[in-house]
Amino acid sequence: MPYTPSGFFCDRLIRERERRDGEGSLSKPLRFSGQDFATLKQECLTKKCLFEDDTFPATVESLGYKELGHKSNKVKNIVWKRPKEICENPQFIVGGASRTDICQGDLGDCWLLAAIACLTLNEKLLFRVVPQEQSYSEGYCGLFHFQFWRYGDWVDVVIDDRIPTLNNQLVFTKSAERNEFWSALLEKAYAKLHGSYEALKGGNTTEAMEDFTGGVTEFYEMKEAPKELYKIMKKALESGSMMGCSIDSLVPARFETRTVTGLVKGHAYSVTAVNECKQSLHKESKVRLVRLRNPWGQVEWNGPWSDNSKEWVSLSKGEKDKLQHQSAEDGEFWMSFEDFKKNYTKIEICNLTPDALEDDKIHKWTVSVNEGRWVRGCSAGGCRNYPDTFWTNPQYRLRLLEEDDDPEDNEVACSFVIALMQKNRRKERKMGANLFTIGFAIYEVPKEMHGNKQHMQKDFFLFNSSKARCKSYINLREVTQRFRLSPGEYVIIPSTYEPHQEGEFILRVFSEKRNTSEEIENRIEADHPVPAPANAGEESEEDQQFRSIFQQIAGDVSTGSTGRPGSAWGSEMEITANELKNVLNSIVSKHKDLNSEGFSLDSCRSMISLMDMDGTGRLNLQEFRHLWNKIKQWQGIFQHYNSDQAGSINSYEMRNAVNDAGFRLNNQLYDIITMRYANEGMNIDFDSFISCLVRLEAMFRAFQAFDQDGDGTIRLSVLEWLQLTMYA
Known part of the structure; x- marks a missing residue:
């Protein structure tokens, strides 16, 4: 199921907090599907029952979705059995885990089994993936667990030991020893990680090798x-x-x-x-x-x-x-x-990477891991062949700090490997997902821009060629390549080949020397979150017309035509959201180039919440005039990017427009804006554009009001949070 925008970003924040607490490390792996092995085992032993995994049940759904799905003849006679129902004296491992314990069954996962065979060559690595002290004797309750590296985190996957059989023979992976089951159970845990056995059909050995080591x-x-x-x-x-x-x-x-x-x-x-x-x-x-x-x-x-x-x-x-x-x-x-x-x-x-083994004797790498996401209409810009959108892709600043110990041809350079991996495509196969064609390019950052963490703009890529790039864009889970570049600062641009392709990825940079990579995140700030006093200078003809319309509507109010008592207003005339809607739309309708259907009532309510300084839920003339000055300023920005007079701006240009309006945001916020305000064609109309800027300014201003000590963090009660978000 795809994430909702709020759901995705809430989930991402939770994951980032977990990592700060050490979750996802070798010593504290994440619990896949929220299942804790020790807790489940104790429950089963207390109840004296065998574990049955309802998150990966012994049903057709766990077998597959097409060739191993409900309509397939292949699955009709398959029976799920526990090893004790298959043979006498079943064992988890017989005489040590070895390469001969892995024999392929009726599933096209030779790529996985080849990796498992390699895993058996290194006992320390093997027992990272296959935790020891699991057996069919002491403490047996039908429960086993295995650990895998998954997109930057180590996860612990719990399974029951019911395995698909046909005529009392294992259907998939088996051992040369009929009563040995560790390899079959490892395959089952890996199938659970990806949603089904069928999801394991076809792949590259490297995929499983990396999932066993994080390498x-x-x-x-x-x-x-x-x-x-x-x-x-x-x-x-x-x-x-x-x-x-x-x-x-x-x-x-x-x-x-x-x-x-x-x-x-x-x-x-x-x-x-x-x-x-x-x-x-x-x-x-x-x-x-x-x-x-x-x-x-x-x-x-x-x-x-x-x-x-x-x-x-x-x-x-x-x-x-x-x-x-x-x-x-x-x-x-x-x-x-x-x-x-x-x-x-x-x-x-x-x-192997530094976290693959615990000792320091094995080859060590310095690793930087960055999570990212391509969002359609915002940060899924495609490759360099699409110059209008290429620059909007996520950008990562690479600093090469130390040159190699053994330079080639006396050349001072730094060696490193870049690995770009797309996430979850195998698991989403049953929903029609295929691997994207992905790749990356590396650009050298001019010295005058060193230390500047601003997102590189379109013109930079129009006038500068890449310093290095991957050999080719290819539809593999991961694209990797080794490079040698002079010490300095660079920017890495990971992308899909075509624009508008949405997905998650991780970008890793490996080196034997001290080098760093990090996502370019603009500092989140606004130039003018605090309202400026209204201009007391001469009124333009438009201002005079504006005042006249305002007085006419507010005057109608003060005479009681809306049912409100005129005496309550005194000399200070005010208007409601509905009246604001009428004023603005009467003026906007005169601007044919905006091609606007007018502001909605909800947009006007947001505007009132932004400008309402006295908490009346209405605007007086001064508040109204300040709002109008803002709208005129934002209208000019909109028209600049509405160069084709289509009445809307492309969502990829939105980050420039937001920047021109005085707001500096990061990629996650630009993604949210696109998902919240762009239409199906990835365009943003005038009403949505103004609504977005109104919301941004209102939230910046509210944050500053709560941030009394200016440290960039605030603490809100539930009441304060709801008051703030419901009125905005």
């Missing part, structure tokens, strides 16, 4: 791989990184098809080891080998260095033992590094 992934196309690829792979595995690879299939219909060499196209593999061995029969010559694993748990490479190939004869027993060589149809095999490069088309390496 960042770099891609290498084999045809463009660096000369030092072997060293990169070896160093990555030694530093705890996870690694996957695949063979692209150009014809979609031939995905996951076997080649004559035993390799499978369109299929994800795990890279589990690399090694360099001496060949004793070839006078000290060396061979570089790569070990891979097929998540199917079978179907292996049959070329050189395969399980039973003649090449193994050239190695001594010691070398074979070092490689743990064995002949078994378990999906794992060795091949030469040269054959690896010839047969596979791309490799993915997930580097």
Whole structure:
């Protein structure tokens, strides 16, 4: 269900407060669906019952929505069973978690299983995702939990142990050991995280690798791989990184098809080891080998260095033992590094971040994480091909402070990786959501603008080219790339390729040196929240006409034509919201270029609340005149941006118009304005424009009245809050 504007921003504020309290960290993960493992376990043990998870029930809805939905024949005979109903003596883990515990079932999630296989290579990482002390003996109550990194936060996902079966066999992931269930339960928890099992169909190994570690992934196309690829792979595995690879299939219909060499196209593999061995029969010559694993748990490479190939004869027993060589149809095999490069088309390496492991021995990164959102009509500006809106995208200031220790070609530069990830698209598939095509560009900030946190305007991008950018815009969950730039200040612009595409994202910047990135947030302020005295100078012809209309309406009031006693007004004539509506609309109607249907009664009530200094609920002439001067000023701003005389301004231009009116806001507030005041065509008419500025000025003025000490924070009682918001 999509957020309402208020719901979304309230939820965002709550999340930010939780993070300040440490929620979402490794030591204090968020409770997914609000479920607390310890509390639920104690309840089940007290009641002596088995846990049943009503947030991910044992029903078709948890299986899927299309191929595994209600209308699918595939799900008719599926029965959800607990392990104790499937076999005798079920175990959570048998003899330690290993790569052979992961065998793919009838779900196209080889990408996930390849990542799980990599996870088993690092016990410390594994037990971050799969908490220990879970079993089918002591304390068993049908309840298990797993932890994942999810868009900047660690979350704890609780499940029951009912698993889909067909003819008493697991339908999806299973272990080579029939009575071992940790991998099947991990898959279920990951399915719950994304809404269903079917949501896991198809993906990149990197996606799951990052969800297991919070790391960042770099891609290498084999045809463009660096000369030092072997060293990169070896160093990555030694530093705890996870690694996957695949063979692209150009014809979609031939995905996951076997080649004559035993390799499978369109299929994800795990890279589990690399090694360099001496060949004793070839006078000290060396061979570089790569070990891979097929998540199917079978179907292996049959070329050189395969399980039973003649090449193994050239190695001594010691070398074979070092490689743990064995002949078994378990999906794992060795091949030469040269054959690896010839047969596979791309490799993915997930580097660990500082929060992936607790000790300092593993490779560390400095990480800046920024949450953002593209909002249609406001901050979803599209790529550089759309210059009128590109500048409205969220902007992030990057400061490169320390250069690399080992500069290349004596060049002083800073190395860093940028990772742009779109959020929740997999979970929203059942509602028709697909991955957006996303990317980013990096611009150098002129020295005279260093330290200035203002949003870069349209002209800057019209007259400056990007300093660097991602290789291509692509429809992946995450786009990453490594860069080397001189120390200095830059601005990163993340965007979808097309404008008007709405979604959430996180932007992460990784570096081995001290660098910072932060969203450019204008300081929230107003130039003139306090009303200025009315101009006592000569009245213009329009002012005289205005006074005449006001006196005519207010005079009618004072004579009692509205039913109010004339004596109550004295010499001070005042008008109500309905009368204000008549005055303003009689004047606005003369401005044909505004193409306005006139002000609504609700808008006029807001204007009175803004200008009503004496709390009467009406306006006197001085208050009225001050309001009119403001409206004339705002009318001039509106007409400046209403250049095509269409009677409205584009919502993307609204931030400039608001700025010209004297208000400095941040991106969240511009998003709210667009959602609140723009029509379906993402345009804002004159009435909505004036209403927005009236509301802004009223709320700024009210805040200043409460902010007695000027520290930028106020404390309100429920009564004060309701009085303020209801009248505004």
